[in-house]
Amino acid sequence: MKNKYIFGAFIIVVFLGFMVYLFTQSNIKYESNFAKVMNENKIVRATGTWVKDKNYVIDRNNQTFTFYITDSNGNQMKVIYDGMMPNNFESAKSVVVTGQYKDGYFHASSILTKCPSKYEGQNTPDVKTSNL
Amino acid sequence: MIGSIILTIALASSIIAMVMYYLSYRGYNNALTFGRLAYHTMAMLVIVAAALLEYLLLTHQYGFKYVYEYSSNELPKGILMATFWAGQEGSFMLWLLLTSIVGLILQSYASKRGDLEPRVMSVFALATSFILIMVSPMFKNPFVYIWSEPIFISIKDINASLVHLPIIQNFLFSDGSSGQEFVKMNSSLFGILTSNGIPIKEFIVNGRGLNPQLTNFWMQIHPPILFTGFSMSTVPFCFAMAAMMKNDYKDWVRQAFPWLLATAGILGLGIMLGGYWAYEMLGWGGYWAWDPVENSSLIPWLVGVAGIHTLLVQRKSQAKGDNVGKFAKTNLILAIMMYVLVIYSTFLTRSGVLGDASVHSFVNPGTMVYLFLVIFVGTFLLLGLGTLAYRWKFLTLHEKSEENLLSRELSLFTAAVVLCASATIILVGTSAPIFGHSVDAAFYNQMHIPIAIIIGLLNGGSLLLKWKTTKPQELLKKSLFSVSATIIVTALIIVLGGISDVLVMLLTLTTTFALIVNLEIAVKIIRGNKKMLGAYVSHIGIALFLLGVISSSIYSREKDLDLVKNQTKDAFGYQMTFTGYRSIDNDTKYAFDINVKKGDKEFTISPVMYISDFNNGLMREPAILSMLTKDFYISPLGYDNGTSSDQATQGQTISLNLGDETNFDGAKISYTNFVAPDMSVMTSGGDFQMGADLTVMKGGKTYSVEALMKKEGRDVHFVPIELKDANLKIQLQKIDPTSKNAQIIFSKLSGDNTAVSKPKEVLSISASTKPFVNLVWSGVVIMVFGFFISVSRRLKESII
Numbered sequence: 001m002k003n004k005y006i007f008g009a010f011i012i013v014v015f016l017g018f019m020v021y022l023f024t025q026s027n028i029k030y031e032s033n034f035a036k037v038m039n040e041n042k043i044v045r046a047t048g049t050w051v052k053d054k055n056y057v058i059d060r061n062n063q064t065f066t067f068y069i070t071d072s073n074g075n076q077m078k079v080i081y082d083g084m085m086p087n088n089f090e091s092a093k094s095v096v097v098t099g100q101y102k103d104g105y106f107h108a109s110s111i112l113t114k115c116p117s118k119y120e121g122q123n124t125p126d127v128k129t130s131n132l
Numbered sequence: 133m134i135g136s137i138i139l140t141i142a143l144a145s146s147i148i149a150m151v152m153y154y155l156s157y158r159g160y161n162n163a164l165t166f167g168r169l170a171y172h173t174m175a176m177l178v179i180v181a182a183a184l185l186e187y188l189l190l191t192h193q194y195g196f197k198y199v200y201e202y203s204s205n206e207l208p209k210g211i212l213m214a215t216f217w218a219g220q221e222g223s224f225m226l227w228l229l230l231t232s233i234v235g236l237i238l239q240s241y242a243s244k245r246g247d248l249e250p251r252v253m254s255v256f257a258l259a260t261s262f263i264l265i266m267v268s269p270m271f272k273n274p275f276v277y278i279w280s281e282p283i284f285i286s287i288k289d290i291n292a293s294l295v296h297l298p299i300i301q302n303f304l305f306s307d308g309s310s311g312q313e314f315v316k317m318n319s320s321l322f323g324i325l326t327s328n329g330i331p332i333k334e335f336i337v338n339g340r341g342l343n344p345q346l347t348n349f350w351m352q353i354h355p356p357i358l359f360t361g362f363s364m365s366t367v368p369f370c371f372a373m374a375a376m377m378k379n380d381y382k383d384w385v386r387q388a389f390p391w392l393l394a395t396a397g398i399l400g401l402g403i404m405l406g407g408y409w410a411y412e413m414l415g416w417g418g419y420w421a422w423d424p425v426e427n428s429s430l431i432p433w434l435v436g437v438a439g440i441h442t443l444l445v446q447r448k449s450q451a452k453g454d455n456v457g458k459f460a461k462t463n464l465i466l467a468i469m470m471y472v473l474v475i476y477s478t479f480l481t482r483s484g485v486l487g488d489a490s491v492h493s494f495v496n497p498g499t500m501v502y503l504f505l506v507i508f509v510g511t512f513l514l515l516g517l518g519t520l521a522y523r524w525k526f527l528t529l530h531e532k533s534e535e536n537l538l539s540r541e542l543s544l545f546t547a548a549v550v551l552c553a554s555a556t557i558i559l560v561g562t563s564a565p566i567f568g569h570s571v572d573a574a575f576y577n578q579m580h581i582p583i584a585i586i587i588g589l590l591n592g593g594s595l596l597l598k599w600k601t602t603k604p605q606e607l608l609k610k611s612l613f614s615v616s617a618t619i620i621v622t623a624l625i626i627v628l629g630g631i632s633d634v635l636v637m638l639l640t641l642t643t644t645f646a647l648i649v650n651l652e653i654a655v656k657i658i659r660g661n662k663k664m665l666g667a668y669v670s671h672i673g674i675a676l677f678l679l680g681v682i683s684s685s686i687y688s689r690e691k692d693l694d695l696v697k698n699q700t701k702d703a704f705g706y707q708m709t710f711t712g713y714r715s716i717d718n719d720t721k722y723a724f725d726i727n728v729k730k731g732d733k734e735f736t737i738s739p740v741m742y743i744s745d746f747n748n749g750l751m752r753e754p755a756i757l758s759m760l761t762k763d764f765y766i767s768p769l770g771y772d773n774g775t776s777s778d779q780a781t782q783g784q785t786i787s788l789n790l791g792d793e794t795n796f797d798g799a800k801i802s803y804t805n806f807v808a809p810d811m812s813v814m815t816s817g818g819d820f821q822m823g824a825d826l827t828v829m830k831g832g833k834t835y836s837v838e839a840l841m842k843k844e845g846r847d848v849h850f851v852p853i854e855l856k857d858a859n860l861k862i863q864l865q866k867i868d869p870t871s872k873n874a875q876i877i878f879s880k881l882s883g884d885n886t887a888v889s890k891p892k893e894v895l896s897i898s899a900s901t902k903p904f905v906n907l908v909w910s911g912v913v914i915m916v917f918g919f920f921i922s923v924s925r926r927l928k929e930s931i932i
Contacts, residue, residue: 015553019560022579026572027564045570053871055792058785084770 028098034075038101046106047096050089051076058085066105069095078105089113135184135275136268142177143264145170150257157250157377164250171239171257175232178264182229185222185274189215194339195332197283198222198274204341214352215342220482221267221274223355227478228263230356230363235260238367245387245931251374258515259366259471262508271501278336279322287313289338299324344744344751350409354402358429361399362474365432367391368439369471369516372464376519379526381456385447388467390926392443393666395470396436397919403429404912411905413753418685419908422576424486427562428477431555432470438551439466441544448541448599449532456530458541461520462548464527468516473559475512479505485566536601543594550590554583581635584678588642591671592618592649614652618645629687636686643682647675666922673915680907684763690900692769695726697893706730706757706764710895713771716740724768724895728757739768739897762903769896785865787875788824796878799830799860806872807838819844823851823864824874830858839864839876854881 031037032047048069054076056067065081079097089095092113099108152167185198189212194200202218217226235256242249266272278285284305287295294300295315303321306313315321317336325335368388375384406426407419420426446457480486483502536542557579561571596602596611622641631637654668691703695710702708707729716723721742728735737755744751750770757764786794793802805825813820823840840851841864852863859881866875 019557019579022575023560023564023571026575026578027569028572030565030568030570053789053873054787055789055794056785056787 030096032071033073034069034071034077035073037077037106040101043098043100045096045098046077047071047094048077049094050092069097069106077101079108080105081108081111083111133275133277135181135188136273138177138181138184139264139267139273139275140269142174142181143261143268145174145177146257146261146264149174150254150261153250153254153257157254167250167253167257168239171235171253174257174260174264175236178228178232178260181275182216182225185225186213186216189213192339193333194289194336195278196274197276197278197280200278200283200285200289200336200339202339202342204339205337207342207347210349210352211342211347214346214355217355217359218342218346218351219274221272221276223359224263224267224272225274226355226359227362228260228267230359231260231263231366234360234363234367238370246383247378248374248383248387251377252370255370255373256366259370259512262511266504266508271504277322278332279317279319282316282318284314285317285336286340287315289336289340290315291335291337294330294335297328299328341746344742344746345414348413350405350413354405354409357398357405358402361395361402361433362429364391364395364398365436365471365474368395368436368467369512372467373516373519376464376523379523381446381460381527382450385443385450385457385463386926386930389440389443389447390923390930392436392440392467393919393923393926396433396440397916397923399429399433399436400912400919401916403433404909404916408909412756419905422558422561422573424562424565425481427558428480431558431562432473432477434551434555434558435466435473436470438548438555439463439470441548441551442466445541445544454532456527456532458532459545460531461524461527462545464520465517466548466552468512468520472509472513472516473555475505475509479509480562538597538602538604538607540594540597540599540602543590543597547587547590547594550583550586554580557583581639584681585635585639585642588639588644588646588675588678591646591675592642593645595649595653595668595671611649614645614649617648621648629683633686636682639678639682643675643678647672647679650675663921663925666918666920666925668918669921670915670918673911673913673918675911676907676914677911680904680909680911684902684905684908687903688900690898692896692898695895695897697895700729703899704764704901706899708766708897708899710893711736712893713895722771724771726755726766726895726897728764730764737766739766741768741771758906760906762901763905765900765902767898767900769898771896772892772894784879785875785877787873789874790824790872797860797880799828799858799878801829801862801878802827803874806874807840809869822867822869824867824876826862826876828855828858828860828862830855830860833857837862839874841867856881 029042029044030047031040031044034046034048037044037046046069048071051068051070054068056065058065063083065083065085067079067081068076069079070076079099081097081099089111096112097106097108098110098112099106101107149167149170152163152170155163156167188196188199189203190209192199192203192205198219198221202222203212203215207215215222217223235253238256239249239253242252267274269276287304295304300315300321303316303318304313305316322332325332368391371384371388371391375381403426406429410421410426411419442459442462446459446463450457483505485502558576561575564570592614596607596614598606618641622637622644625631625640625644626637631640650668650671654665654672657664657668689704693701693703693708695701695708697710697712700707700709709727709729711725711727713722713724715721721740723738723740725736725738728737735757737757739755740751740753742751752768754765754767756766784796786796788794788801788803790803790806793800795801803824804827807821807823807825809820809822819842821840821842823838826837826839828835828837835855835858837853837855839853839862842849842851850864852861854861861879861881863877864874865877867873
């Protein structure tokens, strides 16, 4: 009877240990403060918005897309993404880039654009100009 | 208005039903009739409210916010009906509708089984009350008028003959960057319209429409089936509560069993349909992306299936004369947790907590809804576990638990533990975003390989074990055939499939073992009592499913290719030739025909791409060549018609603001002056030009050039500039007169560009093979079929 519980507890501990280990291994943190992103030497998910006023470069020979994003505090960061400009990028409200900050820029391996989708329609459009 | 009134009365009826049923349980016998009456009133009102919503959608009443936001005149009838559940408000309505109907069936079921009804229905009415509060005017009400909160409506959706009325000019807005015009709809505009005798229906004449990814057959069937599963999962919870209320654990096991089986079957089917939808339409490349939305419906399913296994043990031990039986507490916990996890899943996907974590974006519905969902989850969790804690002592005293290591009881319990482990893993991973973390798909995949191995082993092994205890020699004798057959078949699969990974070998071994054991038993039974087949059919299904998952994911091969028109390329032995595109669906979409040759067989498959009006996004639909043993899967990535400019595939696009400087191929380029268009000509629609003056410095020389956009009649063209000395070609791509931002394409004149300067049509695709992916679908279908064989058997046993 006692053995059963000890055995059960052992299995649970091993399972949880394995899960926690894998969790820390594959865990990627969200960061919306770019000051922290720039000092982090781990892969993070940075959430921000595209700085439309700044230059962006689509380099078709090297298949990279370079642009700037900003966080809510106004910290800007250059992002180089291995790939072309994703779908809906221009209409995205915010972008989530996964990668690491190194040598003065954020090297992104993936971009997630937050767009209207399956479960909720978009809210009001960004109406910039005033009354006509 | 009328819709909200109906829902409010329904909420009152639901609460009355709950109280009356509870009083009836406490001994006030005459309350039962009132409880029944109140529940039926509630259900009828909900059905009327749902019919009203459907009617509003079908008759295009855009004065209602929900109708405007999710439907439009262009949608075909079938899809239009499905817009009912396209948004949050509507999917809560669907959940409510299905729950109410399930309750009607449950009431009739419970009324035939002793004194069960008051207990079960009082708990059930609590659940309907919560969902009714959710759709009440306080939270996610689908009957909200469009003017209740200010909303911007595209001018396209407004009756064109009314746009120029002076009274609405104060409500017109335009978006500078896109040039679109909007009407700001709010209560004061509504007041003006009403006082001028313009009905809202004639003012707003079209809706925003439905996300094109939802405009298909799967949208019509996947959500209703999934929500049926969600609604039915309320029932085991109510039975567990009813058992604890009476402190009698004998009946609920038999009574809840067919419900739990049917719930697991329907929920499983719904989850699979979602996966098939993702695979076939959305082009995610696979059927399962460990997306929070998918995960959150899988978690309660796993817990429910775990419950099926332990309920079986409790039932068996009760049949031997036990009153409480084995695993009584486990079963209560699982039945409670299944429903709590369904609500938790709603919390995860509807409260906005997953904002950044999912490809589905969840708009934050507000703090109130968030809090309410927390209360909803909390109430049912506390109610369930609190009552259990109250009965804990009694249960511990009466629960028998001696198991032999080689008994079916223990192996079934282990199966439940493993299923719960899987649910825990997914729960942890899916909940991580609440704490600002997220996990890779690798987390789920790596954790599930050992779990799947154990599931395979238990799936087969437990059936070879007898109840109570099995003698080792007997086990050996019994398993001789299946074990040897398994070894032979697995060896064949490993050799033919070229499997080298040890874990995959193990997984194949145990899964094959499960398949063979179940087949062996099923073949024996099929001549006897077919009703006993359920479990074996389900287990065959799950084994086939696992084999399908192994082959289609681990042995899938993928390659990105550029297909030049009429040139043949090879991927994995498939000769592909892109032959051109054609427009389909009334010129709204483009199908790209690809001729695929494999051996001496030839097929044409056509992935689809189109720009959606809904969100101005590029939409892609994959094409699949389905064969018995594998799928050949093509996702379109992009298309370049080669006629606009050879630079579209070469060179760099650089966006510059006035005064900016940039470098390209050793040249220093600065944007010195904006060539302004003649504004009066531009606004009147006449011919004009605008552009950017650039200074280019290269090799000691300075060039001044003008990159221009010219509009002549209906045509707009960009004048290319070639600087032969500097080996540079410059062409404007886009320019914004307000911000003066210019997007300019720079490329080299000679070198790598010239080789591809001939216009070419190029279709970029990602091609992949998915071996035996059919096993994934057929496995689930077989499993669900097995569930329903069991339902019919257990339904008979549930009548006392």
